[in-house]
Amino acid sequence: MVIVKEKIIASKIAKEIRYFQIQPPIPLLDNGQHFGVDPGTVNVGFAELGRGMYINAFQVKLIRKDNPADRILDFYKLMSECFHNYAIPNFAVIEGASFGDKYRQAELAEIRASATFWFNHYGVNIIKFLQPQTVRKLVFGNGRTKAHMVWTELPFDAAAAISCAYASMLSRPLTEYKK
Numbered sequence: 001m002v003i004v005k006e007k008i009i010a011s012k013i014a015k016e017i018r019y020f021q022i023q024p025p026i027p028l029l030d031n032g033q034h035f036g037v038d039p040g041t042v043n044v045g046f047a048e049l050g051r052g053m054y055i056n057a058f059q060v061k062l063i064r065k066d067n068p069a070d071r072i073l074d075f076y077k078l079m080s081e082c083f084h085n086y087a088i089p090n091f092a093v094i095e096g097a098s099f100g101d102k103y104r105q106a107e108l109a110e111i112r113a114s115a116t117f118w119f120n121h122y123g124v125n126i127i128k129f130l131q132p133q134t135v136r137k138l139v140f141g142n143g144r145t146k147a148h149m150v151w152t153e154l155p156f157d158a159a160a161a162i163s164c165a166y167a168s169m170l171s172r173p174l175t176e177y178k179k
Contacts, residue, residue, distance in 0.1 A: 001025045001151045004054060013078045015061040020158060022055040025151065026139070029169055033090040035083065035124065036164025038157045039111040041104045044075075045157030046082045047165040050090075057162050058082045059155040068110055075114040083122075092119045093168040095160060096129035128168070132160075135167040 005021035028050055038045035046058040060078065065071050094115050097105060112129065119127050133143035140150060140163075147159035154162070 001153055003153055009058075009081070011078070011081055013063065013074050013081065015063055017061075017078075017082065018059040018155065018158070019082075020055075020057040020059070020154060022057060022154075022162070023053075024049065024055055026166055030172065032169065032172065034165045034168040035090065035092040035119065036161040036166070036168060037092065037094045037112075037115045038160035038164060039095060039108055039115065040157060041107045041111070043155075043157045044078075044111070045155070045159070045161030045164075046079070047158065047161035048083060049162070049165045050169065055162060055165070057154065057158040059158040068107075071107065072110050072114045075111050076118050079115065079118045090124050091126045091128075091168045091172060092124050093128050093130050093135065093164040093171070095135060095164050096131045098132045126168075126172075128171070130164070130167055130171070135160075135163050138167045138170045139163045 002023040003020055004023060007019050009017040009019050011017050033048065033050040036047040042062050042064060044060040044062060047055060049055045065074060094112050116127055136145055137143045147163040148156040151159040
């Protein structure tokens with residue numbers, strides 16, 4: 001994986017947003033725009049591929065809030081800080097819950113809901129929740145291979161978000177592009 005550009009983006013919502021512009025490590029197979037979200041309560045990853053010749057990825061460190069409404073609204077605003085341009089058709093995969101995790105699941109559900117509402121508001125055609133193992137099987141052919149193990153140059157959450165965006169692309173039946 002070749003990182004073309006890396007920079008820190010100023011934010012009032014997050015402690016830190018690290019932006020990466022990357023040459024695609026896997027060829028882009030279609031003309032759709034694909035988003036990936038690796039939700040978290042503190043560390044979050046976003047990725048966008050398919051618009052141009054680079055992948056845009058973000059590693060975000062959130063400011064923790066106690067109030068669920070504040071968390072939901074801040075995450076929604078944060079997505080607007082990271083994603084600016086949209087092409088049609090566009091698709092998204094939000095990493096779903098993994099089996100066996102028992103901590104902060106309600107907060108993660110709030111984050112996933114916030115991302116879903118943001119994607120819906122901005123006209124994303126298809127939004128899917130895929131479990132982490134399903135994403136890994138689609139992208140790496142193995143449910144145990146994690147994105148940060150393959151793309152070692154990137155922070156964990158940005159790499160996971162890229163794998164979600166690729167899972168979006170790799171899981172598309174051609175009929176979905178006609179919507």
